[in-house]
Amino acid sequence: MPKVTVLKHPLIEHKMSIIRDKNTSTKSFRENVSEVGALITYELTKDLELQAKEIETPVTKTTVYELKKPVVIVPILRAGLGMVDGIHDMIPSAKVGHIGLYRNEETLEPITYYAKFPQEIKNGCVIVIDPMLATGGSASAAITKLKEAGATDVRYVGLVGCPEGVERLQNDHPDVPIYLAALDERLNEKGYIVPGLGDCGDRLFGTK
Ligand SMILES: O=P(O)(O)OC[C@H]1O[C@H](OP(=O)(O)OP(=O)(O)O)[C@H](O)[C@@H]1O
Numbered sequence: 001m002p003k004v005t006v007l008k009h010p011l012i013e014h015k016m017s018i019i020r021d022k023n024t025s026t027k028s029f030r031e032n033v034s035e036v037g038a039l040i041t042y043e044l045t046k047d048l049e050l051q052a053k054e055i056e057t058p059v060t061k062t063t064v065y066e067l068k069k070p071v072v073i074v075p076i077l078r079a080g081l082g083m084v085d086g087i088h089d090m091i092p093s094a095k096v097g098h099i100g101l102y103r104n105e106e107t108l109e110p111i112t113y114y115a116k117f118p119q120e121i122k123n124g125c126v127i128v129i130d131p132m133l134a135t136g137g138s139a140s141a142a143i144t145k146l147k148e149a150g151a152t153d154v155r156y157v158g159l160v161g162c163p164e165g166v167e168r169l170q171n172d173h174p175d176v177p178i179y180l181a182a183l184d185e186r187l188n189e190k191g192y193i194v195p196g197l198g199d200c201g202d203r204l205f206g207t208k
């Protein structure tokens with residue numbers, strides 16, 4: 001089973017308190033989602049491989065260490081876009097791929113409408129982003145598409161998950177570690193996470 005890491009950090013808890021509040025403005029919601037993305041990146045990347053390189057500081061020659069493999073960030077549209085800037089600020093060399101999925105509101109099955117990945121997915125570390133891990137159908141379908149395109153080192157990052165989504169992702173992709181800011185109680189009858197934060201895409205983009 002892949003590891004599930006639920007981050008425990010006062011700054012993440014505080015930002016989640018703002019994100020979950022239904023009275024938070026679109027601007028503040030967007031800023032806090034991106035900032036939690038940046039904070040999760042620290043934990044998410046702590047096992048990335050390094051390679052040695054010789055450089056000169058203003059004082060002397062020395063050995064420094066840089067990331068060995070390329071990093072590719074792949075947000076699941078739309079809501080995944082909200083965490084891209086925070087993660088990209090931490091890893092400016094990362095390439096960004098995109099996958100567009102939406103859930104059929106009745107069946108909750110994900111429908112793919114767009115996919116564009118850089119070639120580095122084949123030899124790089126691929127970070128799939130979707131703030132909400134609800135049934136897990138969207139994250140699982142996105143990762144399947146990435147693997148079909150050649151990705152081998154994939155990790156998933158989200159804001160809020162629930163037991164149903166974690167179980168689905170673990171079963172479908174046992175090799176993919178999961179990083180979340182919070183693991184909530186359950187899904188409701190409409191497929192929303194409880195207590196959750198509502199519809200993340202709508203709250204990010206002001207569409208409701
Ligand atoms: O785990 P799942 O049950 O698949 O649900 C999670 C998905 O639902 C939401 O997307 P939505 O379908 O609302 O599309 P949007 O991001 O374009 O709003 C969310 O952004 C996830 O992609």
Ligand SMILES: O=c1cc[nH]c(=O)[nH]1
Nearest residue numbers: 134192193198199200
């Ligand atoms: O609670 C949920 C579940 C799926 N998608 C969302 O945006 N929110």
Ligand SMILES: [Mg+2]
Nearest residue numbers: 077078101102
């Ligand atoms: Mg979506």
